[in-house]
Each structure stands twice: as C-alpha cells, then as structure tokens.
Amino acid sequence: xxIAVETKALRRVYRSRNQxxxxxxxxxxxxxxxxxxxxxxxxxxxxxxxxxxxxxLLLPSSGEAFVDGLDVxxxxxxxxxxxxxxxxxxxxxxxxxxxxxxLWMFSQFYGMPSAPSKRRIDExxxxxxxxxxxxxxxxxLSSGMRQKMNLIRGLITNPRILxxxxxxxxxxxxxxxxxxxxxxxxxxxxxxxxxxLTTHYMMEADELCDRVAIVxxxxxxxxxxxxxxxxxxxxxxxxxLQLSPGGRLLDTLRRVDGVTAASVxxxxxxxxxxxxxxxxxxxxxxxxxxxxxxxxxxxVQKREPTLEDAFVKxxxxxxxxxxxx
Amino acid sequence: xxxxxxxxxxxxxxxxxxxxxxxxxxxNRAWLITETLLPLVGTIAMIxxxxxxxAPARFLGFVVLGGxxxxxxxxxxxxxxxxxxxxxxxxxxELFAMAPTxxxxxxxxxxxxxxxxxLTRAATILLVASVLFGVSYSLSGxxxxxxxxxxTISALYCLGMLLASLFLFYQREAWQLADxxxxxxxxxxxxYFPVRSLGAVVGGVGSLxxxxxxxxxxxxxxxxxxxxxxxxxxxVLAVVAQIIAYAALSQISLRHLERRxxxxxxxxxxxx
Numbered sequence: 001x002x003i004a005v006e007t008k009a010l011r012r013v014y015r016s017r018n019q020x021x022x023x024x025x026x027x028x029x030x031x032x033x034x035x036x037x038x039x040x041x042x043x044x045x046x047x048x049x050x051x052x053x054x055x056x057l058l059l060p061s062s063g064e065a066f067v068d069g070l071d072v073x074x075x076x077x078x079x080x081x082x083x084x085x086x087x088x089x090x091x092x093x094x095x096x097x098x099x100x101x102x103l104w105m106f107s108q109f110y111g112m113p114s115a116p117s118k119r120r121i122d123e124x125x126x127x128x129x130x131x132x133x134x135x136x137x138x139x140x141l142s143s144g145m146r147q148k149m150n151l152i153r154g155l156i157t158n159p160r161i162l163x164x165x166x167x168x169x170x171x172x173x174x175x176x177x178x179x180x181x182x183x184x185x186x187x188x189x190x191x192x193x194x195x196x197l198t199t200h201y202m203m204e205a206d207e208l209c210d211r212v213a214i215v216x217x218x219x220x221x222x223x224x225x226x227x228x229x230x231x232x233x234x235x236x237x238x239x240x241l242q243l244s245p246g247g248r249l250l251d252t253l254r255r256v257d258g259v260t261a262a263s264v265x266x267x268x269x270x271x272x273x274x275x276x277x278x279x280x281x282x283x284x285x286x287x288x289x290x291x292x293x294x295x296x297x298x299x300v301q302k303r304e305p306t307l308e309d310a311f312v313k314x315x316x317x318x319x320x321x322x323x324x325x
Numbered sequence: 326x327x328x329x330x331x332x333x334x335x336x337x338x339x340x341x342x343x344x345x346x347x348x349x350x351x352x353n354r355a356w357l358i359t360e361t362l363l364p365l366v367g368t369i370a371m372i373x374x375x376x377x378x379x380a381p382a383r384f385l386g387f388v389v390l391g392g393x394x395x396x397x398x399x400x401x402x403x404x405x406x407x408x409x410x411x412x413x414x415x416x417x418x419e420l421f422a423m424a425p426t427x428x429x430x431x432x433x434x435x436x437x438x439x440x441x442x443x444l445t446r447a448a449t450i451l452l453v454a455s456v457l458f459g460v461s462y463s464l465s466g467x468x469x470x471x472x473x474x475x476x477t478i479s480a481l482y483c484l485g486m487l488l489a490s491l492f493l494f495y496q497r498e499a500w501q502l503a504d505x506x507x508x509x510x511x512x513x514x515x516x517y518f519p520v521r522s523l524g525a526v527v528g529g530v531g532s533l534x535x536x537x538x539x540x541x542x543x544x545x546x547x548x549x550x551x552x553x554x555x556x557x558x559x560x561v562l563a564v565v566a567q568i569i570a571y572a573a574l575s576q577i578s579l580r581h582l583e584r585r586x587x588x589x590x591x592x593x594x595x596x597x
Binding site (some may be wrong): 014050055056057058059077078080081085087090091092093094095101104105106108109110111112133153210 | 348422423
C-alpha cells in the first residue's frame with residue numbers, strides 16, 4: 001500500500017538550561033495514502049511535536065521521518081509545496097484584513113495565481129457557509145467562523161497531506177460538525193489525499209478516523225482502527241457512575257478487585273466515573289467503596305465500550321481527567 | 326509535481342505580505358497622527374535647539390534630512406527586523422515558515438508595506454519643516470541625492486534582513502537589544518548633526534550603519550558647506566558595498582538561523 005507518512009525511531013528531546021524533556025521517544029509510524037489517521041494522547045504526550053516535525057517546523061533529535069516520500073529534514077523545501085497545517089484555536093493572520101483578503105494572502109505564499117485562488121476561496125467559503133462573512137474583518141469573526149476560515153486556508157493550496165492539530169478545540173457542536181464534514185468531503189473528492197489529525201475528542205477520532213495511534217509519554221502505546229482498539233476492552237464491563245462531589249475516590253476505586261481501569265470527569269457539579277470491570281461481580285466492591293466515601297449515587301449505567309474506554313485502559317487515565325487534575 | 330517557480334513565489338509573497346500593511350494604513354488612519362505629526366514635533370524641537378544656538382542655516386537642513394531618514398530606520402527596526410518576534414507569538418511565523426516561500430520575501434514584503442507609511446512621514450517632515458523654517462537645498466544635487474537615497478534605503482533594508490534573522494533566533498533578547506540600541510544608533514548615525522563631528526574612529530564605527538554614510542552623502546549633495554566626513558564618491562561606493570555585503574550576509578544568516586531555529590524549536594509556540 002502507498003505510504004503517505006512514515007517515521008522510523010523518531011525521537012525529539014527539548015533541552016533547556018538544566019532540563020531535558022523527551023517529547024518523542026522512538027516513534028515508528030506508517031500512515032497510508034488516502035487515510036484519515038488520528039493521533040490521540042493526553043497533554044504533553046508528544047502529539048504536537050510529532051506534527052511539527054512532519055510539517056518541517058521542527059527537526060527531530062534522531063530518527064527519520066518521510067512525508068509524501070520526502071525526507072522532512074533534507075527535502076523540506078519541496079515538501080512544503082505538498083502539505084498544509086491547521087491548528088485549533090489559531091489566531092493567525094491580521095485582524096484588519098477581510099476574510100477573503102486574508103485567505104488570498106496566504107495562498108500567495110504558495111505562488112498561486114490570484115484569479116484561481118480567489119475562485120477557490122469563494123467556492124470554499126460557500127461550502128463552509130462563510131460566504132456572507134467574506135467581506136467581514138477577521139477580527140470580527142466568532143471562534144467557529146475563524147476556525148472554518150483557518151480550515152479553508154489549509155485547503156486552498158490543495159495539499160496532498162493535511163495536518164489538523166486539534167481542529168475543533170473550543171468549537172461549539174455545530175461548528176465542530178461543519179469542520180468534520182468538510183474534512184470528509186475534501187477527502188472524498190480525491191482518494192489520494194491524506195489527513196493526519198490530533199484530537200482530544202475521542203468521539204471525533206472515532207467518527208472521523210480510519211485508524212488511530214495512541215501516544216503516551218512520547219511513545220505509541222497502541223495503533224489500529226477505532227473498532228480494533230475498542231475490541232481490546234470488549235471483554236470488560238463498562239459502568240458509568242454519577243456521584244455527588246466529594247473527596248478523592250478515583251485511586252480507591254482503582255484498587256477495588258476486578259476494576260481494570262477507571263477515569264473521572266467533573267461535569268455540571270457531578271463526578272462522572274467511568275469504570276472498566278473484569279466481571280460484573282466487581283460492582284459490589286465498587287458500591288462498597290462509594291458508600292465508604294459518603295458520596296451520593298446519582299446514576300449507574302452499563303454501556304458498550306467506546307474509544308475513550310480503550311484510551312483509559314491503555315494510558316491509565318482519561319483524556320479530560322488530566323486537564324482537571 | 327510542478328510548482329510555481331521560486332521567483333514567482335518570491336515576488337507574490339512580497340506583494341501579499343505588503344498588502345496587510347497597505348490595508349492597515351488605509352483602514353486605520355490614526356497613523357497619520359502618530360507617524361507624521363509626532364515625529365515632526367521631534368524634528369522641530371531639534372531645529373529650535375539649533376536656532377537658539379544661532380547655528381548656520383544649513384544646520385537646520387541637517388536636522389530635517391536626519392528626520393527624513395530616521396523614518397526609514399524606524400521602519401526597518403520596528404516594522405521589519407523585530408516583526409518575527411511578534412509573528413511567532415501570533416502563530417504567523419509557523420505558517421510563513423512552512424510555506425514554500427522564503428523568509429526573505431516575507432521580510433521584504435513587510436518592508437515594502439511599511440515604506441508607504443515611512444515615505445509619508447519622511448515627505449511630511451521634509452516639506453513642512455523646510456517650509457516652516459525656510460530651509461533651502463541645492464537643486465543641482467537633487468537627482469544625485471535621490472540616487473544616494475535609494476542606495477541607502479536598499480542597504481538599510483538588507484541590514485534589516487540581517488537583523489531579522491538574528492531576532493528570529495534570539496527573539497526577546499534581540500528585541501530588547503534593539504530597544505536599548507535605539508539612542509546610540511541615533512547618535513552614531515549623526516541624525517541631527519554632521520557625522521564628522523564624531524571624529525574618525527566613532528564615525529567609522531557608525532559607518533557600519535548604512536544611514537551614516539548615506540545621510541552624510543545626501544547632505545553633502547544638497548546642503549553646500551556640509552563638513553566632509555569622507556569624500557562623496559567613497560561614501561557612495563561604501564553604501565553600494567554595504568548593499569552587497571548585507572544582502573549576502575542576510576541570506577546566509579537567514580538560512581543558517583532558520584535551520585537552528587528548527588533545531589531549537591524557535592519557530593513554534595512550544596506545546597508537546
């Protein structure tokens with residue numbers, strides 16, 4: 001199968017005065033052409049470092065990386081014609097410019113002739129429902145509109161490989177859906193196009209990606225289709241517990257016999273624990289631990305495993321959990 | 326895969342990067358006050374100093390021409406050389422660096438866009454101060470002076486690219502250095518007095534800045550009686566040599582420091 005992105009023993013170390021941080025610790029990865037490939041991992045896992053190396057903004061400390069068959073270290077000038085990157089929460093460009101002016105400006109850095117560039121911009125603005133904002137100043141856009149504009153910036157130059165770094169972070173549901181829909185549509189137009197996506201949102205990865213790699217502490221801990229990864233927790237019972245707020249309970253629950261993984265998310269004043277049990281009998285021990293904590297049970301639900309559950313099992317904690325730690 | 330030629334991308338980048346500056350100048354006219362009236366006040370203040378000292382009339386011309394070229398120096402330092410520092414913070418630098426264009430083209434675009442404001446500021450100072458204080462110039466030297474002006478500005482922008490490459494690498498430290506160097510540069514370049522007053526050694530050091538020799542040459546051409554620092558022809562040749570040297574050095578430096586910046590993660594806002 002044709003390879004779009006390949007890394008071999010890729011390692012990146014950041015050095016400051018007295019400190020070394022190993023951001024990537026020997027990443028071996030193959031992404032096939034035409035794939036939507038997700039890179040998942042908690043904060044600090046190395047996702048963004050990986051992307052920044054692949055888009056030629058950062059040199060690896062050792063190892064090799066090839067994008068579209070080109071070496072990111074030695075052939076970076078040629079490679080830059082073939083790729084684009086869009087990051088979530090981007091505030092790039094110039095607020096004084098109108099949307100279509102800003103998009104035109106970025107297209108010129110790739111040498112696009114102005115007339116086709118403007119036609120393409122109009123077409124993409126229309127597709128993403130931004131036509132009415134074409135003459136609005138960038139500084140006046142909502143965050144959702146701004147992110148759609150950023151996505152258009154990434155698409156105008158018709159890259160062979162598009163890198164999306166948390167593209168829907170902080171977007172409302174509708175705007176995030178529009179972004180995902182456009183990514184799908186763009187891929188469908190040409191089967192040789194490839195998307196590499198990092199995301200915090202497991203549902204997004206599950207919905208959008210053909211394959212995913214889970215990265216933790218600079219290493220790939222699992223790789224496969226979302227279905228394959230979910231299969232890894234298929235033999236477990238997944239139980240969600242909604243509890244009233246209280247003291248620390250997560251570590252206690254993790255020590256209960258039969259609990260193989262646990263994560264917690266605080267939402268709307270309720271602690272939502274997600275537990276993976278090796279058998280249903282473990283639920284008794286869980287309930288005793290909850291009673292002992294003095295918390296009120298507000299809901300219990302057994303459900304099918306999700307990619308988030310696979311992530312918790314592989315990484316040892318939930319994606320949102322470390323943000324709230 | 327066929328791509329647009331490197332030259333085409335280079336030229337399109339210059340125009341595209343200049344565009345936001347033209348647009349900003351057009352859409353937000355506050356600069357007409359901050360970039361013309363306020364610097365004019367500074368120039369006029371210096372003129373009053375000379376008048377209070379009963380200096381010869383040509384000294385008023387020194388100040389006016391110094392004020393004119395000061396506009397371009399400030400454009401080079403603040404709107405070009407230090408710009409990557411701000412661009413990095415906004416995330417623009419990542420997008421500039423990963424496009425198949427050159428950072429030199431981005432810098433030239435910034436310079437071109439900023440030159441519009443600088444030209445307006447320079448023209449305002451030249452016209453208003455000259456008319457208000459009756460400064461007269463030798464018409465015979467006007468066209469050669471214009472030629473020297475173009476050479477000087479070219480050398481200045483090449484120096485600006487060299488400084489920008491250093492700023493790209495050293496970031497905040499370099500920005501602070503530029504801030505700290507501002508007054509010494511004004512002094513060494515002889516913005517408000519003939520550079521000959523500084524003596525051979527200090528004037529020689531100041532001559533590393535293209536403005537020093539260019540300004541002195543322009544003064545010699547259109548303000549008869551300007552004390553000669555070095556012969557006019559030598560000054561012009563030196564400015565030409567500076568264009569070549571700074572252009573070459575800036576290209577080498579930009580390439581080298583861009584690579585170092587990729588190595589040391591200075592192009593990106595770090596987040597693992």
